[in-house]
Amino acid sequence: MQDLLTRFLFPMCPHLSLSPPPPATLWLLLPVCLSVGPPPLSEMKEKNPWHSPVAIIITVIGVIVIVALVIVAVLQNRPLAQKYKYGIVLDAGSSHTALYIYEWPAEKDNNTGRVEQKHSCKVIGPGISSYASAPQKAGESLKACMKEAEQWVPVKRHPETPLYLGATAGMRLLNIENSAASDKVFEAVGEALQKSPFSYQGARILSGQEEGAFGWVTVNYLDDRLSQGLETTGALDLGGASTQISFVSDQYDGSESPSNAVNFRLYGNDYELYTHSFLCYGKDQAQRLKLAHQTQSGPNAVEDPCQHPGYNTTKKYSVLYDSPCVSNRKPQGAPATFLHTGTGNVKQCQDVVKNIFNFTDCKYSQCSFNGVYQPSLQGPFGAFSAYYFVTSFLNLTDTSVPLEDVRKKLERYCATSWSQIVQEHPGVKEKYLAEYCFSGTYILTLLTEGYNFTSESYSNINFIKKIKGSDAGWTLGYMLNLTNMIPAEAPDSPPLPHAGYVSIVSICAVVIFILLLFSLRPLWARHCKKQQIV
Ligand SMILES: Nc1nc2c(ncn2[C@@H]2O[C@H](COP(=O)(O)OP(=O)(O)OP(=O)(O)O)[C@@H](O)[C@H]2O)c(=O)[nH]1
Numbered sequence: 001m002q003d004l005l006t007r008f009l010f011p012m013c014p015h016l017s018l019s020p021p022p023p024a025t026l027w028l029l030l031p032v033c034l035s036v037g038p039p040p041l042s043e044m045k046e047k048n049p050w051h052s053p054v055a056i057i058i059t060v061i062g063v064i065v066i067v068a069l070v071i072v073a074v075l076q077n078r079p080l081a082q083k084y085k086y087g088i089v090l091d092a093g094s095s096h097t098a099l100y101i102y103e104w105p106a107e108k109d110n111n112t113g114r115v116e117q118k119h120s121c122k123v124i125g126p127g128i129s130s131y132a133s134a135p136q137k138a139g140e141s142l143k144a145c146m147k148e149a150e151q152w153v154p155v156k157r158h159p160e161t162p163l164y165l166g167a168t169a170g171m172r173l174l175n176i177e178n179s180a181a182s183d184k185v186f187e188a189v190g191e192a193l194q195k196s197p198f199s200y201q202g203a204r205i206l207s208g209q210e211e212g213a214f215g216w217v218t219v220n221y222l223d224d225r226l227s228q229g230l231e232t233t234g235a236l237d238l239g240g241a242s243t244q245i246s247f248v249s250d251q252y253d254g255s256e257s258p259s260n261a262v263n264f265r266l267y268g269n270d271y272e273l274y275t276h277s278f279l280c281y282g283k284d285q286a287q288r289l290k291l292a293h294q295t296q297s298g299p300n301a302v303e304d305p306c307q308h309p310g311y312n313t314t315k316k317y318s319v320l321y322d323s324p325c326v327s328n329r330k331p332q333g334a335p336a337t338f339l340h341t342g343t344g345n346v347k348q349c350q351d352v353v354k355n356i357f358n359f360t361d362c363k364y365s366q367c368s369f370n371g372v373y374q375p376s377l378q379g380p381f382g383a384f385s386a387y388y389f390v391t392s393f394l395n396l397t398d399t400s401v402p403l404e405d406v407r408k409k410l411e412r413y414c415a416t417s418w419s420q421i422v423q424e425h426p427g428v429k430e431k432y433l434a435e436y437c438f439s440g441t442y443i444l445t446l447l448t449e450g451y452n453f454t455s456e457s458y459s460n461i462n463f464i465k466k467i468k469g470s471d472a473g474w475t476l477g478y479m480l481n482l483t484n485m486i487p488a489e490a491p492d493s494p495p496l497p498h499a500g501y502v503s504i505v506s507i508c509a510v511v512i513f514i515l516l517l518f519s520l521r522p523l524w525a526r527h528c529k530k531q532q533i534v
């Protein structure tokens with residue numbers, strides 16, 4: 001192109017210069033050449049209008065304008081050093097507490113910025129409800145993770161970073177059992193958190209409904225389903241003490257069993273969410289329910305099909321019955337301990353597990369279990385927490401594998417001797433190892449018999465731990481709600497991205513400049529004529 005200009009265009013405008021300018025300058029001279037046009041033949045040799053002050057001024061201004069536009073465009077699109085804001089949520093679960101730090105672009109906290117998990121910290125020790133007899137220790141247990149959080153959040157953001165603590169089923173149970181003890185635990189925890197440099201916003205027990213609904217918000221927010229108005233994903237959360245199911249079903253408008261309804265208006269869309277939390281049906285409490293049932297028939301020993309053959313341990317009744325989920329079932333005159341042995345039989349384990357569910361009473365059109373209404377399942381589901389821990393250990397996260405094959409795999413696993421299991425998994429805590437056969441069976445029973453997943457709909461479940469780097473769980477949804485980070489209405493977005501806007505403005509400016517030169521043509525012609533006359 002440059003060559004073309006030098007060879008054809010430049011000779012047509014010889015008045016621009018005595019010799020062809022360097023190629024780069026040719027582009028800048030082009031508009032001048034076009035606007036000025038060839039001078040009269042007589043003038044060609046005598047005068048060089050390129051030396052005329054008007055042409056020089058116009059060209060210089062034009063060059064300055066174009067250079068300025070390019071500089072503005074480059075500066076505007078230069079990547080800026082991003083500033084972030086932070087939020088911290090402590091998930092005080094029944095089995096343990098975890099701290100999550102979230103961050104989002106500082107200039108976009110008015111609803112449009114993406115919130116992401118920056119860091120998480122697992123508190124050492126049990127959940128805060130386990131400190132009922134020594135509440136001070138509950139506060140102390142959080143200190144290490146709070147110190148870690150101070151390192152992860154920039155110091156100048158500390159005072160403005162909100163800090164929340166939400167407690168779930170462990171504290172719900174403690175509150176039922178001994179509300180004074182639960183208050184003391186919160187007091188101690190509050191005292192410890194107030195000492196942190198963050199903006200402490202309080203500690204409270206989440207209702208089961210909130211826990212389910214915020215888990216659903218988290219999963220759908222991280223999947224960008226809410227902002228884009230896509231079909232939503234249901235959420236399945238299996239904790240230690242409670243389990244939640246939340247999903248949107250066309251069949252459910254909240255009229256049947258209104259206590260299961262949660263309404264949201266997010267990004268301009270209305271959602272009528274079905275959610276239910278089953279207290280005592282988290283994996284640890286479900287294990288207690290099952291053992292409590294088993295000990296009814298013979299209080300001295302339990303032959304458990306959900307434990308591996310060769311498993312043999314003595315357990316205390318006082319520990320087993322230390323929970324409001326089972327405390328009313330303690331057999332009269334029970335000994336202090338019982339012998340817990342394993343037989344490793346999945347089919348029998350399934351039968352024992354089924355005993356903890358009530359499938360008969362239902363006053364609604366349809367129920368899951370224990371007389372709880374549940375509409376027909378709809379759409380994909382994300383299953384996290386213990387659903388993931390257990391299925392990932394058992395290599396059962398692939399739900400495209402037929403349910404029958406999953407059952408066979410579990411059957412083989414449960415039938416494996418305890419000594420072989422321990423030998424094959426030297427790095428895994430024995431407490432966890434002893435539970436996977438029961439947990440796997442419980443999960444399959446809960447999903448298929450409890451929630452009514454079929455062989456077909458089972459493949460709609462995705463066992464997940466994280467979505468795009470953030471843990472699936474209720475904490476992110478809780479923080480998004482408390483900081484009003486999800487708008488009820490969709491935010492207005494500019495029709496063009498920033499770079500497109502700058503490019504269009506630059507092109508328009510160049511076109512205006514060329515048109516200006518064209519409009520100066522008659523003026524220039526008159527000027528040339530005058531010079532000729534003179
Ligand atoms: N196998 C395995 N189990 C885990 C792990 N972390 C937690 N668990 C167990 O999985 C179950 C659920 O854990 P969480 O989801 O943390 O439960 P939680 O939040 O403490 O309990 P809730 O208050 O009922 O929600 C509990 O029985 C834990 O002991 C893990 O890394 N591996």
Ligand SMILES: [Ca+2]
Nearest residue numbers: 093168239385
């Ligand atoms: Ca939990």
